[in-house]
Amino acid sequence: MSADAAVGSADDAVTDRRERLVRPLLIAFLVASAVDLVGVLADVPAAHLLAKPLLMPLLAGYAAARRGPRLLVAALLFGWGGDTLLLPDSDAAFLIGMGSFAAGHVCYLWLFGRARSPLLAGAGYAAVLAVFVALLWGGLPPDLRIPMTGYSLLLTAMAYRAGTLGRYAAVGGALFLLSDALIATGIADWPQLPAPDFWVMLTYIAAQFLLTVGALAPGGRAKALIES
Numbered sequence: 581m582s583a584d585a586a587v588g589s590a591d592d593a594v595t596d597r598r599e600r601l602v603r604p605l606l607i608a609f610l611v612a613s614a615v616d617l618v619g620v621l622a623d624v625p626a627a628h629l630l631a632k633p634l635l636m637p638l639l640a641g642y643a644a645a646r647r648g649p650r651l652l653v654a655a656l657l658f659g660w661g662g663d664t665l666l667l668p669d670s671d672a673a674f675l676i677g678m679g680s681f682a683a684g685h686v687c688y689l690w691l692f693g694r695a696r697s698p699l700l701a702g703a704g705y706a707a708v709l710a711v712f713v714a715l716l717w718g719g720l721p722p723d724l725r726i727p728m729t730g731y732s733l734l735l736t737a738m739a740y741r742a743g744t745l746g747r748y749a750a751v752g753g754a755l756f757l758l759s760d761a762l763i764a765t766g767i768a769d770w771p772q773l774p775a776p777d778f779w780v781m782l783t784y785i786a787a788q789f790l791l792t793v794g795a796l797a798p799g800g801r802a803k804a805l806i807e808s
Contacts, residue, residue: 598644598647601641601645602642605638605642606642609635609638612634612635612638613635615630616635616781616785617778617782617785619631621778629667632663632664633664635663636656636660636663637656637657639788640657642792643792648795648796649691652688652791652796655685655687655688656792657684658684659684659788661677662677662678662684665680678727682735688741689734689738689741691745691795692744693744696744705739708736712732712761712764713729713732716765716770719768720764720767735756738756739756739757740753742754742794745791748790748791749791750794752791752794755786755790756783756788759781759783763780
């Protein structure tokens, strides 16, 4: 066998291994998501502590198995960093976790590239951000006002630009914004929906999944996710 043939055979073997992992990783992510959501809704902290740290590594592994963009994998792993750092009830861990999510948003923005986004949508997102920050400002702890405002600006930019990858990513970006808005209203002691943590996690999981859909098949069909 020639050297070129040997390299080609090795590449084919790696590709085959990746393709065999696609469905198991997707199923594992969906199972972990269900366990986490049921655990939060049923107030079983152990289920949440077990399942939440598994979510983004499984989704990142799935994206890698689908040979998705490295920036997508990086964004999901930064999300994992934020997920794990937000588990303990600590102000310092919260700020570092927010920084990890912010790094993930930078990865997403880099992934979206320079394609143009609708100006009307941008104006809408800017208006929502301005009104929300103004309403929330007085209820936030003073030491969190500036960091959360800066983070909100970055998150809103990511949500707005997500539409460059198609409708699934656009919805994912909007849901990410909604999820973090629910967290912010909780910090500001606004009235909350019943089971607020459930809605935070549901919108967050859906957001990351739909952003992954958009990055793997921009503008395409959702069924592309499970095709090898």
